[in-house]
Amino acid sequence: MASSSTFSRALGVAFAALIAGAAPVLAADDPAAIIRIGSLYEPQNLDNTAGAGQGINEAFNDNVYEALYRLNDDGSVAPALAAEHSVSADGLTHTFKLQPNVKFHSGAALTSADVKYSIERVVAEASKSSRKKSLAGIEAIETPDDLTVVIKLKAKSISLPYNLSYVWIVSDKAGDITGKEDGTGPYKLADWKRGSALSLEAFDAYWGAKPANGGATFSYFTDASALNNALLTNAVDVITSVQSPDALALFEDPTAFTIAEGKSTTKEIMAYNDRVAPFNDVKVRKALARAVDKKKLLEAIWGDRGTVLGSFVPPTDPWYEDLTSVDAYDPASAKELLKEAGFEKGFAFTLETPNYDPHPIVAEFLKAELAKVGVTVNIHVITANEWYTKVYQAKDFQATLQEHVNHRDIVFYGNPDFYWGYDNPKVTELINAAETSDTDEEQAAKLREANKLIAEDAASNWLYLYPQLVVSSTKVAHYPVNGLNAQFFLRGITKSE
Amino acid sequence: MGRYLLRRTFVLALSLVAAGLVLFVLLRLLPGDPAAALLSVGADDAQIAAARAEVGSDQPLLIQLGIFLSDLARFNLGTSFVSNAPVLPEIGARLTVTLPLTFAAFLLAILIAVPLGIIAAVKSHRWYGALISAVSQFGIAVPVFWIGIMLVWIVAVKWRLLPASGFPIKGWATFGEAFRALILPVVTVALVMSASLLRYVRAAVLDVLGADYLRNARALGASYPQALIRHGIRNASVPVISILGIELASTLLGAVVVERVFALPGLGSMLLLGIQQRDYPSVQGVLLISTLLVLLIGFAADVVQRLIDPRLRDKGGEA
Numbered sequence: 001m002a003s004s005s006t007f008s009r010a011l012g013v014a015f016a017a018l019i020a021g022a023a024p025v026l027a028a029d030d031p032a033a034i035i036r037i038g039s040l041y042e043p044q045n046l047d048n049t050a051g052a053g054q055g056i057n058e059a060f061n062d063n064v065y066e067a068l069y070r071l072n073d074d075g076s077v078a079p080a081l082a083a084e085h086s087v088s089a090d091g092l093t094h095t096f097k098l099q100p101n102v103k104f105h106s107g108a109a110l111t112s113a114d115v116k117y118s119i120e121r122v123v124a125e126a127s128k129s130s131r132k133k134s135l136a137g138i139e140a141i142e143t144p145d146d147l148t149v150v151i152k153l154k155a156k157s158i159s160l161p162y163n164l165s166y167v168w169i170v171s172d173k174a175g176d177i178t179g180k181e182d183g184t185g186p187y188k189l190a191d192w193k194r195g196s197a198l199s200l201e202a203f204d205a206y207w208g209a210k211p212a213n214g215g216a217t218f219s220y221f222t223d224a225s226a227l228n229n230a231l232l233t234n235a236v237d238v239i240t241s242v243q244s245p246d247a248l249a250l251f252e253d254p255t256a257f258t259i260a261e262g263k264s265t266t267k268e269i270m271a272y273n274d275r276v277a278p279f280n281d282v283k284v285r286k287a288l289a290r291a292v293d294k295k296k297l298l299e300a301i302w303g304d305r306g307t308v309l310g311s312f313v314p315p316t317d318p319w320y321e322d323l324t325s326v327d328a329y330d331p332a333s334a335k336e337l338l339k340e341a342g343f344e345k346g347f348a349f350t351l352e353t354p355n356y357d358p359h360p361i362v363a364e365f366l367k368a369e370l371a372k373v374g375v376t377v378n379i380h381v382i383t384a385n386e387w388y389t390k391v392y393q394a395k396d397f398q399a400t401l402q403e404h405v406n407h408r409d410i411v412f413y414g415n416p417d418f419y420w421g422y423d424n425p426k427v428t429e430l431i432n433a434a435e436t437s438d439t440d441e442e443q444a445a446k447l448r449e450a451n452k453l454i455a456e457d458a459a460s461n462w463l464y465l466y467p468q469l470v471v472s473s474t475k476v477a478h479y480p481v482n483g484l485n486a487q488f489f490l491r492g493i494t495k496s497e
Numbered sequence: 498m499g500r501y502l503l504r505r506t507f508v509l510a511l512s513l514v515a516a517g518l519v520l521f522v523l524l525r526l527l528p529g530d531p532a533a534a535l536l537s538v539g540a541d542d543a544q545i546a547a548a549r550a551e552v553g554s555d556q557p558l559l560i561q562l563g564i565f566l567s568d569l570a571r572f573n574l575g576t577s578f579v580s581n582a583p584v585l586p587e588i589g590a591r592l593t594v595t596l597p598l599t600f601a602a603f604l605l606a607i608l609i610a611v612p613l614g615i616i617a618a619v620k621s622h623r624w625y626g627a628l629i630s631a632v633s634q635f636g637i638a639v640p641v642f643w644i645g646i647m648l649v650w651i652v653a654v655k656w657r658l659l660p661a662s663g664f665p666i667k668g669w670a671t672f673g674e675a676f677r678a679l680i681l682p683v684v685t686v687a688l689v690m691s692a693s694l695l696r697y698v699r700a701a702v703l704d705v706l707g708a709d710y711l712r713n714a715r716a717l718g719a720s721y722p723q724a725l726i727r728h729g730i731r732n733a734s735v736p737v738i739s740i741l742g743i744e745l746a747s748t749l750l751g752a753v754v755v756e757r758v759f760a761l762p763g764l765g766s767m768l769l770l771g772i773q774q775r776d777y778p779s780v781q782g783v784l785l786i787s788t789l790l791v792l793l794i795g796f797a798a799d800v801v802q803r804l805i806d807p808r809l810r811d812k813g814g815e816a
Binding site (some may be wrong): 127130191225227385406 | 533654664762
């Protein structure tokens with residue numbers, strides 16, 4: 001007995017030695033490694049309040065610039081530069097204590113004045129930030145001492161920490177940051193060549209934990225096959241989003257590549273102009289929702305990936321609920337509803353379709369599906385720029401296809417002036433009331449109720465949620481897979497020899 | 498020659514202004530607002546108005562034209578609506594990719610097309626002369642992106658010999674990397690360019706082969722190769738040079754496709770992005786500079802032809 005246990009122990013030690021000896025050969029993470037990233041989203045400038053596009057969020061959010069709060073990859077909100085947060089009894093005064101000993105890349109210390117400056121940049125008149133409106137409820141920002149920020153609100157706002165996760169904290173001496181940066185993040189900008197690449201290097205004086213790598217290079221591509229080739233030829237380590245399922249066949253060797261499927265917030269929808277006939281009739285909208293076999297559409301476009309949608313809320317939003325059964329595929333009842341609405345012989349409408357993938361294919365699919373219930377779709381192909389001016393600004397359309405990328409954007413349905421013109425006072429009231437909730441649970445409950453009403457009204461035709469596909473070499477690990485708000489957190493990514 | 502140069506310079510300046518006016522009008526005929534590229538879904542009316550004021554798309558067309566022309570007169574190509582950066586230095590940076598790509602491809606194409614074209618003409622009755630002709634015919638029919646994709650697939654993806662795409666972030670400061678990045682694009686462009694060039698060289702040489710002066714030279718005792726090199730090639734090169742000018746110019750403008758396939762930060766990709774974003778200053782700047790380059794190439798071709806053929810020089814005064 002004794003001898004056998006000695007033997008097994010000796011064997012164990014031998015095994016451990018063998019593994020320990022082999023481990024560095026198998027995978028030694030190199031803390032100085034540069035992570036090479038391939039992306040389709042090139043930033044147009046370096047300032048996210050100057051109309052820079054999603055590329056700058058991908059490269060800079062939480063990497064170069066930090067905010068008071070961070071939107072984690074799982075959708076939760078966690079403190080970043082905010083060390084403490086307290087709210088007054090009436091909910092109108094929020095007091096934040098800042099992390100001490102935080103340095104900007106320029107060497108200056110972070111103070112409450114920088115935070116005030118940064119928030120005011122986002123809400124300034126010239127700001128092009130899409131989040132400007134969500135911070136419009138701020139009445140005043142006070143800075144009683146260097147590490148305390150007091151935000152006074154006009155009305156209660158439970159989403160304040162979440163909304164602050166969009167506000168980069170910029171040094172108040174930075175000036176114009178469309179071509180340079182001064183953040184507090186774990187990386188600083190090393191080089192930027194417009195049209196080609198952007199590189200970041202680890203910042204030695206970072207206040208938090210040291211990142212697991214030495215930096216990153218983002219290489220930008222306009223052509224998806226050039227991007228895929230870069231990964232195939234080992235010119236990049238990871239590509240942040242794969243836009244076509246056909247490309248996945250290139251990366252099917254599991255010893256060389258890892259395909260990660262995360263949860264996206266990108267919803268492909270057919271939005272109607274709910275103000276105009278026949279789309280002002282809920283029966284027509286419900287009929288069209290039931291006439292489209294979304295499962296078949298999703299399979300045609302994305303194979304077995306992605307999610308069929310029953311409403312505008314993606315699963316990473318705290319108020320998600322599966323509402324696919326509200327207007328499930330049922331062409332017979334679709335015909336019935338059309339008859340009730342007075343369109344027994346059907347009708348014709350024009351569908352404004354952006355000219356880039358996947359919209360034109362989706363449009364053809366919808367045309368075929370709706371023809372089966374007697375509805376004729378006239379496809380009108382337009383550019384992204386025309387979409388913005390004709391559909392979004394002028395609201396001059398009957399129906400359109402579009403992808404909506406943001407999370408927590410159910411609030412658009414609470415705004416009757418929004419391009420799709422959905423107007424249900426009860427929904428507007430619920431969405432406004434949710435914002436002044438005292439607890440997260442209360443907020444979620446109200447938004448769930450609003451979401452249900454929107455789904456029952458078939459306000460738009462929600463088709464499917466894109467899969468979020470990140471493909472990498474097997475040498476890199478620990479990268480974010482969901483990419484909420486187009487973020488790509490670098491600090492945890494490891495790369496082995 | 499002096500008066501000739503002066504007149505050419507004047508014509509060049511006039512052409513540039515005319516091109517600028519045409520561009521200005523054509524760009525503004527496109528549907529869509531340049532301010533839209535700066536905004537995203539969720540922007541309110543105030544933000545839209547502010548963005549329009551910033552790019553000047555809320556101004557009447559004549560005012561916009563006035564600003565454009567006065568900027569142009571001061572060699573100022575303006576500031577990009579989207580990146581906020583001045584357009585001219587950006588074009589300069591992009592030219593460090595596009596010019597080496599174009600000229601290297603041009604030289605390589607000449608190296609391929611001229612000897613092969615001469616062989617195809619002189620040996621047109623032999624099987625290899627006919628083969629060269631047939632292959633060049635095929636080369637003309639094949640689109641440049643297809644050759645690019647095939648080269649990437651075989652040389653970069655299968656054999657791992659050269660990078661498939663991209664350009665080093667430090668540019669020519671890392672010479673070796675930049676050089677390697679351009680090899681496949683250069684070969685791609687050169688192959689396509691040499692195919693059509695070869696046809697012209699072959700036709701020009703076939704023309705002179707039947708000419709009297711070649712027979713005379715031989716009658717005076719020159720061997721066939723001697724006569725061909727001393728008289729034939731020189732005469733054949735005059736029409737070929739104007740074709741070379743046109744080929745060089747069209748390669749410069751056609752770089753869009755190859756830059757996209759190889760993800761190169763050149764002039765072509767700047768133009769493409771500019772058009773997508775209705776970034777008028779970028780598009781106008783790129784097209785004006787390319788127009789200038791094309792005019793200069795045509796000018797250079799003219800001068801070289803005059804140097805080769807004295808008859809053209811004499812006519813130059815009056816023409």
